Amino acid sequence: MGTHLTPTARTALDAIRTHPSRSLLAFDFDGTLAPIVENPENSRPYPGAVDALKVLADRGARIAVITGRPAEVAVKYGEFEDVTGMTVLGHYGAERWDQGTGQITAPPPPPALDDVRRELPGVLGEADAWVEEKGRAVAVHTRRAKNPQALWEALNPPITDLATRHGLIVEPGRLVLEIRPAGMDKGAALTTLAEETGAEAILYAGDDLGDIPAFDAVTTLRETTGTPGLLICSGSKEVTALTTRADLTVDGPAGVVRLLNQLVNELS
Numbered sequence: 001m002g003t004h005l006t007p008t009a010r011t012a013l014d015a016i017r018t019h020p021s022r023s024l025l026a027f028d029f030d031g032t033l034a035p036i037v038e039n040p041e042n043s044r045p046y047p048g049a050v051d052a053l054k055v056l057a058d059r060g061a062r063i064a065v066i067t068g069r070p071a072e073v074a075v076k077y078g079e080f081e082d083v084t085g086m087t088v089l090g091h092y093g094a095e096r097w098d099q100g101t102g103q104i105t106a107p108p109p110p111p112a113l114d115d116v117r118r119e120l121p122g123v124l125g126e127a128d129a130w131v132e133e134k135g136r137a138v139a140v141h142t143r144r145a146k147n148p149q150a151l152w153e154a155l156n157p158p159i160t161d162l163a164t165r166h167g168l169i170v171e172p173g174r175l176v177l178e179i180r181p182a183g184m185d186k187g188a189a190l191t192t193l194a195e196e197t198g199a200e201a202i203l204y205a206g207d208d209l210g211d212i213p214a215f216d217a218v219t220t221l222r223e224t225t226g227t228p229g230l231l232i233c234s235g236s237k238e239v240t241a242l243t244t245r246a247d248l249t250v251d252g253p254a255g256v257v258r259l260l261n262q263l264v265n266e267l268s
């Protein structure tokens with residue numbers, strides 16, 4: 001694996017192989033562990049993904065998923081209950097589930113979301129969009145529209161305006177515009193977890209724009225603390241922004257699982 005890696009990425013990979021118990025392996029969910037599907041409620045991990053995570057966790061690696069999903073939903077869809085010591089950070093890090101306790105911590109949803117919910121139908125009008133209710137956020141999906149990308153682009157300005165008027169932000173993603181509170185992102189979430197675990201090597205895998213802060217966090221940790229990091233892009237035609245930042249681009253969730261299995265086979 002990874003014959004053309006940069007020196008820091010190579011160091012990270014070697015460290016993970018040699019000392020999995022000192023490593024933090026963190027993953028985005030949709031588009032990285034789980035293939036993209038039309039209906040978000042049907043999203044499930046690629047076959048073999050969770051089995052590979054279980055083996056790595058049993059070898060002592062700290063496994064995390066950092067997702068835009070509510071933590072409870074990611075744990076349920078991912079069937080992560082048996083991955084030893086795993087942490088799921090939901091809503092970009094605002095929520096947390098730990099396998100050890102089975103507990104979820106989640107701050108209350110921002111009251112401004114109620115106003116957004118009231119005004120959203122007027123903003124969407126007759127648009128062929130689907131609204132996902134997420135508790136601490138609402139996501140407007142265009143994947144099932146006749147022209148998904150055109151609708152996404154048309155809805156971006158009015159949805160951004162709606163969010164801004166209510167002190168919220170828009171998280172753009174793969175044919176989705178999510179209205180959510182500011183103040184947390186996957187970079188801050190990953191940095192906190194890296195500090196908490198004292199990880200000596202980090203792997204992060206993601207596919208979408210919301211993963212860029214996590215990629216940046218790994219880069220910063222490499223530069224400031226010297227922690228070796230390996231950045232994996234779960235490649236797609238929909239998002240190309242991560243490929244230039246990644247050490248390795250693989251072929252979507254199938255490629256991520258291939259890589260995990262390779263890692264499992266290479267553990268010392």
Ligand SMILES: O=P(O)(O)OC[C@H]1O[C@H](O[C@H]2O[C@H](CO)[C@@H](O)[C@H](O)[C@H]2O)[C@H](O)[C@@H](O)[C@@H]1O
Nearest residue numbers: 029030036037038040043067068069143174176
């Ligand atoms: O941070 P993630 O784990 O990548 O979650 C981001 C969003 O993922 C989901 O939407 C995406 O996946 C759907 C299922 O494959 C797909 O239909 C949709 O087009 C994608 O944008 C999820 O529904 C969102 O709530 C998450 O924020």
